Amino acid sequence: MIELKNINKSFGELDVLNDISIQFEAGKTNLIIGQSGSGKTVLLKSIIGLHEVDNGHIYYDDRDFTRMNFSEKKLIRKEMGMVFQGGALFDSLSVEENVRFPLDMFSEMSEDEKRERVLFCLDRVDIKKAHKLFPAEISGGMQKRVAIARAIALNPSYLFCDEPNSGLDPVTAIVIDKLIQEITKEYNMTTIINTHDMNSVMEIGEKILFINKGLKAWEGTSDMIFDTENKALNNFVFASNLFKKIKKEI
Amino acid sequence: MSFIENIGRYILFLNRVFSKPERGKVFFAQIIKEIYKLGVNSVGIVVIISVFMGAVISLQTAYNLVNPLLPDYLVGYTTRESMILEFSSTIVGLILAGKVGSNIASEIGSMRVTEQIDALEIMGVNSASYLIFPKIIAAVFINPFLYVLSVFVGIMGGLLASYMADTVSITDFLYGVQFGLIPYYITYSLIKTLVFAFIITSVPSYYGYFVSGGALEVGKASTKAVVNSSILILLANLILTQILLK
Ligand SMILES: Nc1ncnc2c1ncn2[C@@H]1O[C@H](COP(=O)(O)OP(=O)(O)OP(=O)(O)O)[C@@H](O)[C@H]1O
Ligand SMILES: [Mg+2]
Numbered sequence: 495m496i497e498l499k500n501i502n503k504s505f506g507e508l509d510v511l512n513d514i515s516i517q518f519e520a521g522k523t524n525l526i527i528g529q530s531g532s533g534k535t536v537l538l539k540s541i542i543g544l545h546e547v548d549n550g551h552i553y554y555d556d557r558d559f560t561r562m563n564f565s566e567k568k569l570i571r572k573e574m575g576m577v578f579q580g581g582a583l584f585d586s587l588s589v590e591e592n593v594r595f596p597l598d599m600f601s602e603m604s605e606d607e608k609r610e611r612v613l614f615c616l617d618r619v620d621i622k623k624a625h626k627l628f629p630a631e632i633s634g635g636m637q638k639r640v641a642i643a644r645a646i647a648l649n650p651s652y653l654f655c656d657e658p659n660s661g662l663d664p665v666t667a668i669v670i671d672k673l674i675q676e677i678t679k680e681y682n683m684t685t686i687i688n689t690h691d692m693n694s695v696m697e698i699g700e701k702i703l704f705i706n707k708g709l710k711a712w713e714g715t716s717d718m719i720f721d722t723e724n725k726a727l728n729n730f731v732f733a734s735n736l737f738k739k740i741k742k743e744i
Numbered sequence: 745m746s747f748i749e750n751i752g753r754y755i756l757f758l759n760r761v762f763s764k765p766e767r768g769k770v771f772f773a774q775i776i777k778e779i780y781k782l783g784v785n786s787v788g789i790v791v792i793i794s795v796f797m798g799a800v801i802s803l804q805t806a807y808n809l810v811n812p813l814l815p816d817y818l819v820g821y822t823t824r825e826s827m828i829l830e831f832s833s834t835i836v837g838l839i840l841a842g843k844v845g846s847n848i849a850s851e852i853g854s855m856r857v858t859e860q861i862d863a864l865e866i867m868g869v870n871s872a873s874y875l876i877f878p879k880i881i882a883a884v885f886i887n888p889f890l891y892v893l894s895v896f897v898g899i900m901g902g903l904l905a906s907y908m909a910d911t912v913s914i915t916d917f918l919y920g921v922q923f924g925l926i927p928y929y930i931t932y933s934l935i936k937t938l939v940f941a942f943i944i945t946s947v948p949s950y951y952g953y954f955v956s957g958g959a960l961e962v963g964k965a966s967t968k969a970v971v972n973s974s975i976l977i978l979l980a981n982l983i984l985t986q987i988l989l990k
Contacts, residue, residue, distance in 0.1 A: 542866055571868035582859040596867055598770055 495520050496541065496652065496684050501550035503533075503540050510536045512708045514550070520651075521682045523675045523698040525689055528705040529730060534688040535579070537705065538656055541686065542574060543567055554652065572600055575645030577655040579688075581637040583629040589616070589640050590625040596647045615643040619673060635666040639673075646677060653678065653685040659694060667691065671698045692737060695719065704730065720744065754950050760872040761880070761946070774878035775885075782844050782879065782945070783886030787893065789843060790836055794827070794894040797835070798901030801826050806911035816912040820920025823902035824895075825929075832894035833933040834981050837940035840887075841973045845948040848879060849969035852952030853962035861953070876949040880942060887941035888934050932988045939980050947973040 496518040503511040510533045518524040526534050539545045541552055543559065552559040554570055562570065583592050593615050597608045616622045619639040624632055632640070638658055645653060655674060659667035675698045678685040689695065695702065699716030706726040714722070719731055720741065732738050745753075765771035805822040852875060855861050864871040899921055906917050948969035955965045 539862075544862055544865065568868045571866060574866060576863065576866045578859045578863060580858055582863040584855075584860055584863075585858075599766055599867065599869055 495553075495555055496686065497551075497553040498541070499551040499553070501537070501540060501552070502548045503536055503545060504548060510708050511540065511547075511705075514703075514705070514710050516703050516710065516713060518684055518686050519701060520684045521679060522685070522700040523678050524684070524686045524701045524703070525695060525699050526686065526703045526705065527689055527695060527730070528711075530690065532705050533708045534690075534705065535656055538654055538686065538688050542576060542654055543571075572648060573651045575648070575650035575653045577638065577641045577645050577653075577658050579656040579660065581629070581634075581641045583637055583640055583644070585629045588626055588628050589621070589632065592629070592640055593643045593647050596644065600648060611647065615647050616640075618646070618677070619643045635662050635670070638662065638670055642670075642673065642677070646681075649681065651681075651683055653683045655685070655687045657688050657690070659689070659691060664693060667693065668697055674698070692731060692734065695731075706730075753954070754947075757872060757950050757953065758946065760870060761876045761949075763870055763873050765873060765877065766869060771878060774874070775882050778878045778882035779886050781847075782883050783890065786840060786843060786890060789839065790890050790894050791897050793839060794832065794836070794898040795901035795904075797831055798823055798827060798898030798903075799905035801831075801898075802902030802905050802917070803909060803911065806906065806909070816916040817920030817923055819906060819912045820899075820902065820917035821923050822920075823917075824899055824921045824925075827895045827898035828929050828933055832891050832898060833936040833940065834977065836890065836894050837937070837944065837977050837981075838974055840890075840940075841944050841948075841977055842970050844883070844944050845970045845973050846966045847948075848945060849948035849952040849966040850962055852876070852949055853955040853965045854959070856953060856955045857958055857962060872953060876946070876953070879945045879949060883941040883945045884938055887937050887944075891934060891937045932984075935988065936981060936984050939984060940977050943973050943976045943980065947976060 497516075498518075499515050501511055501514040502509075514537065526537060528534050536545060540547045547560060550560070554573075557570065559567065559570065583589075584595065587595065590612055593612045594608060597603055597611060601608070601611075603611065612625075613622065616625055619642050621636055621639045621643065624636060624640075629637055629640070642655075642658070645655075653674070658674060659670045662670065671694050674685060674687065677683070687694070687698070696716050699719070702712075702714055702716065702719065703710060704712040704724070704727050712722060712724045712727045719727070722728060722731075732741055802819050802823045805819045809816070809818060852861075855875070861871045861875075864874060903914065903917050903921075906912050907914055948966070951965040951969035951972070952962075955961050
């Protein structure tokens with residue numbers, strides 16, 4: 495479980511996040527949704543500590559991340575996996591070496607165990623065949639899979655994904671979403687996903703935080719999202735003709 | 745960002761670079777990789793420019809020796825002195841600042857803008873140390889060899905040019921090469937080479953590491969890195985010469 499309490503974050507004059515509080519539960523796919531520029535990435539990066547928050551607290555299963563010193567943060571980072579918006583694969587390393595990297599850096603495994611773990615992770619995301627290729631030689635969807643494999647290599651308790659299916663076709667996007675959800679359940683991870691894709695919201699929105707202009711505007715599940723009175727959320731959800739049509743039919 | 749701010753940030757950056765590596769084995773493997781990338785890949789360009797420079801120096805000296813009282817062996821002597829004192833350290837340093845510097849700045853810069861550096865940090869890896877420490881060690885280790893190579897092929901270039909243009913005899917040239925050698929000059933130049941190696945790797949790394957934006961900014965950072973490391977090399981050359989040759 496990850497809990498945020500009164501998170502504020504600004505860059506100079508610009509207030510990006512305003513007093514955000516919420517609990518993200520383990521074994522669930524928790525989504526952060528909102529328009530472009532609403533502060534999703536800043537929130538996610540604040541949670542994992544790539545941005546320092548101005549005030550507020552972030553608890554990782556009751557451990558106050560904001561109060562930790564550098565080496566304590568470093569320890570807890572070994573329990574985190576992150577899938578970046580662009581994949582952020584190391585382009586000088588092959589697919590296999592990318593997944594192996596965290597193992598080389600932090601695990602005490604033997605060579606054989608490492609090899610086995612890498613194959614297991616690549617197999618889990620269904621990309622074992624491409625293991626010798628380099629990031630530049632595989633498609634966007636495959637890069638996302640490799641990024642997921644790398645993120646889960648060390649068996650993290652917390653998984654973060656910044657728009658894991660942006661730039662993918664609808665079919666692949668859902669496959670990736672489902673994959674993340676399955677892995678979340680398998681290992682009972684606390685997974686937080688940034689997205690502005692309504693398909694993802696409907697498919698895997700077990701818990702949803704809607705932020706609007708840096709404020710927490712709504713919190714709920716995908717079942718509740720159609721009945722909301724919240725105007726900003728309504729505008730967000732029913733922006734596309736498809737969802738407008740669905741609403742009429744309901 | 746002002747000059748003073750840049751200096752401050754550079755020093756803080758170096759402080760992060762020189763922290764204990766995560767894994768000895770990984771660190772060692774990185775150093776070997778970098779020696780190959782920064783050193784072995786620069787052999788070609790160092791050989792080419794050194795041969796030509798040595799050749800040109802020998803011809804210039806020969807055609808300026810119009811006074812019959814000046815001995816022929818001065819051609820070999822001058823070529824050797826120029827290579828040892830200035831060319832093989834400073835000029836090679838400047839050329840490598842262009843080649844290696846732009847390479848490092850764009851490599852680190854593109855890792856920054858594609859979030860690869862963030863990915864390292866979130867794993868708990870000290871990205872500055874992991875990426876840059878091995879580069880500095882590799883360059884400081886390999887550049888003295890490049891220096892020696894440059895001196896050697898430069899003199900060979902001079903010899904070849906003298907022979908082909910028939911300016912002085914090979915015997916005279918080789919006599920000059922061995923004449924009045926002051927070993928301290930080699931020490932002086934090796935010290936310069938070490939300092940330059942540090943500048944060539946750390947300054948471009950710094951510019952690459954703090955890029956923000958996209959491909960355009962990476963290009964700009966790479967240009968800045970080359971210009972500023974070249975200026976720093978010239979400045980260090982002046983200061984070291986005053987200190988070491990006084
Ligand atoms: N490092 C930074 N320095 C200054 N301002 C920033 C920084 N990062 C983000 N911002 C600002 O914070 C606001 C929120 O940006 P953020 O990247 O979180 O949006 P987002 O919701 O992730 O959008 P998108 O869906 O397009 O990815 C924007 O106004 C942006 O300009
Ligand atoms: Mg974003």
